[in-house]
Amino acid sequence: MNALFILFLGIIVLFVGYVTYGRWLAKQWGIDEKRTTPSHELEDGIDYVPAKTPVLLGHHFSSIAGAGPINGPIQAAVFGWVPVVLWVLIGGIFFGATHDFGALFASIRHKGQSIGEVIGQNIGPRAKKLFLTFSYLTLILVVAAFASIVADTFKATFTQSGAVDYVASSANASTAMISLLFILLAIAFGFLVYRRNASLGVSTVIGIVAIIICIALGLNFHPIYLSSNTWMIIVGIYILIASVTPVWILLQPRDYLSSFLLYGMIAIAIVGIIGCHPTLDIPAFTGFTDTIAPTGTSLGYLFPALFITIACGAISGFHSLVASGTTAKQLDKEADARPIAYGSMLIECALALISVCAVGYIWKDYSTGTTVTPTVVFASGIASMLSKIPGLSNVYNIAYSLLVLTVSVFCLTSLDTATRLARYMFQEFWLAPGETRDDVSGFKKTITNPYVATLITVVLGISLGLTGYANIWALFGAANQLLAALGLLAIATWLGNIGRNNKMFFIPMVFMLVVTVTSLVLTIKSNVLAIMSGGTGLGWCYIRTILALLLVILAIILMIEGFNTIKKQFKSKTKQA
Numbered sequence: 001m002n003a004l005f006i007l008f009l010g011i012i013v014l015f016v017g018y019v020t021y022g023r024w025l026a027k028q029w030g031i032d033e034k035r036t037t038p039s040h041e042l043e044d045g046i047d048y049v050p051a052k053t054p055v056l057l058g059h060h061f062s063s064i065a066g067a068g069p070i071n072g073p074i075q076a077a078v079f080g081w082v083p084v085v086l087w088v089l090i091g092g093i094f095f096g097a098t099h100d101f102g103a104l105f106a107s108i109r110h111k112g113q114s115i116g117e118v119i120g121q122n123i124g125p126r127a128k129k130l131f132l133t134f135s136y137l138t139l140i141l142v143v144a145a146f147a148s149i150v151a152d153t154f155k156a157t158f159t160q161s162g163a164v165d166y167v168a169s170s171a172n173a174s175t176a177m178i179s180l181l182f183i184l185l186a187i188a189f190g191f192l193v194y195r196r197n198a199s200l201g202v203s204t205v206i207g208i209v210a211i212i213i214c215i216a217l218g219l220n221f222h223p224i225y226l227s228s229n230t231w232m233i234i235v236g237i238y239i240l241i242a243s244v245t246p247v248w249i250l251l252q253p254r255d256y257l258s259s260f261l262l263y264g265m266i267a268i269a270i271v272g273i274i275g276c277h278p279t280l281d282i283p284a285f286t287g288f289t290d291t292i293a294p295t296g297t298s299l300g301y302l303f304p305a306l307f308i309t310i311a312c313g314a315i316s317g318f319h320s321l322v323a324s325g326t327t328a329k330q331l332d333k334e335a336d337a338r339p340i341a342y343g344s345m346l347i348e349c350a351l352a353l354i355s356v357c358a359v360g361y362i363w364k365d366y367s368t369g370t371t372v373t374p375t376v377v378f379a380s381g382i383a384s385m386l387s388k389i390p391g392l393s394n395v396y397n398i399a400y401s402l403l404v405l406t407v408s409v410f411c412l413t414s415l416d417t418a419t420r421l422a423r424y425m426f427q428e429f430w431l432a433p434g435e436t437r438d439d440v441s442g443f444k445k446t447i448t449n450p451y452v453a454t455l456i457t458v459v460l461g462i463s464l465g466l467t468g469y470a471n472i473w474a475l476f477g478a479a480n481q482l483l484a485a486l487g488l489l490a491i492a493t494w495l496g497n498i499g500r501n502n503k504m505f506f507i508p509m510v511f512m513l514v515v516t517v518t519s520l521v522l523t524i525k526s527n528v529l530a531i532m533s534g535g536t537g538l539g540w541c542y543i544r545t546i547l548a549l550l551l552v553i554l555a556i557i558l559m560i561e562g563f564n565t566i567k568k569q570f571k572s573k574t575k576q577a
Helices: 003-029 055-066 068-079 081-108 115-122 125-154 168-195 200-220 228-242 251-276 304-310 315-322 334-360 363-367 374-387 396-428 443-447 451-463 473-497 505-535 538-576
Strands: none
Touching: 003 081, 003 168, 055 251, 055 304, 055 315, 055 334, 055 396, 068 081, 068 334, 068 363, 068 374, 068 396, 081 115, 081 125, 081 315, 081 473, 115 125, 115 251, 115 396, 115 473, 125 200, 125 228, 125 315, 125 396, 125 451, 125 473, 125 538, 168 200, 168 251, 168 396, 200 396, 200 538, 228 374, 228 396, 251 334, 251 396, 304 473, 304 505, 315 396, 315 473, 334 363, 334 374, 334 473, 363 374, 363 538, 374 396, 396 451, 443 451, 451 538, 473 505, 473 538, 505 538
16 A cells, blocks of 8 residues: 555545534534633633643643654554554544543633543542542553653663763763753743743744754763663652743743644655655554564454554543643633644644554564564654655665654653643542632642642652553553543533533443453453463562452443433433423
């Protein structure tokens, strides 16, 4: 199959979905451009700060994207390009984008608070506590994982004598230097735009030029060489400060500028695909079981593995936390919700299609296990396409380095956002539905203090990152998609309570629930079999089994309560009719 055909047909489908289905959803839900949003009603200069549409789009897209739409589709390609492309397009338009758009809309109608608060007010206090506990622990795992990834991306390599191996450490040191320079650039950009009222257009042009300078400087000057553990501590201090800093100082400008790196990466990839327009070696369909297993570990059955693995490329529960956490507190007007939430998800879908083209181009290397790291597969595939274009034969190394660097930069962006989201969840846990921190005193007043909540979150996340998070990371995929199912349920119950059409959520939430529970049951089965067979590492098998079982129980409890709420809504409508 020709890569150009796959990409452009997919982009056309996504565009049509945005214009038609996205617009229909906005009408069904009653998007009101004149209604005051929480960013204006509750503006505090810290978390609630109105943002211009391009700036907030950049923040939202940077926060939800990262490496997700690259890793998932590449790993799921073992089932063939047809299942992946179909799920990215169908799932993206009718599941993921609907989920993200709905989460943002529900949040802005609940004072910019999280999906947990939406559940509390529309299902019940117990459901809220369960959801927030689950979401918070999931975010702690994300903080641990991303902090570890960032530290490993920055760390120096040491010789046996303890000296720094400058040659082996050069690439990591460059990434660290560029990331640090990027933070300084973001602060300067935020100060100019929000405190000196500089033109966003002019500032953007200057910012993009400054990004290029930062990259050039970091590639040629990188004097910082530190160990992974040292970087973990530094990253912990950074997110501790960044997560309580007013969003206009760092979060908004950094994510806005970061988004141009991602846009640039997409543009470079499209140029490569158009210029090379290769015929991909990847099979259309390989079967209902992963028999290729490039990494040596099979993904198992197509159902549920395909829908768990692709994640951000089609639907991701993490997106609902971002939409109802940071984005909802910065939305200038309700009409911005569709391009920011629905639109960002579809851009992610386009990136997922590009990832399929990348792995398809170097399929022989991937399927044989020669090149299996998703970031490397993506960069190798796109850089190889670019190098086949007449006049660009020598561009491979430059393109490869820039693509890898771009993906790495977003880990730090997602880390900062995840920490701030976890802080919101922690604060909301101690408050009753509809209650704010201003309504409480004593212990609750102290524990919901932003600095206290952030400190607890950072300590837990960094501590887990320094120990054994990798042993339970395998559960994140199912936990993330369970978040999606619960997010869909929360939005559906709220829309039903206010008398709006919520039927578009029924199939997606039931499907994602079945996918999640099936995946968790298979996880429980594999770990129980490992325990029965004996061997080493049984302690983690017990932990994974218990955690997976708890997630299944959580899903069942919340779904029963949610379905009972929806059932009451139907009975109420029937009586009124």
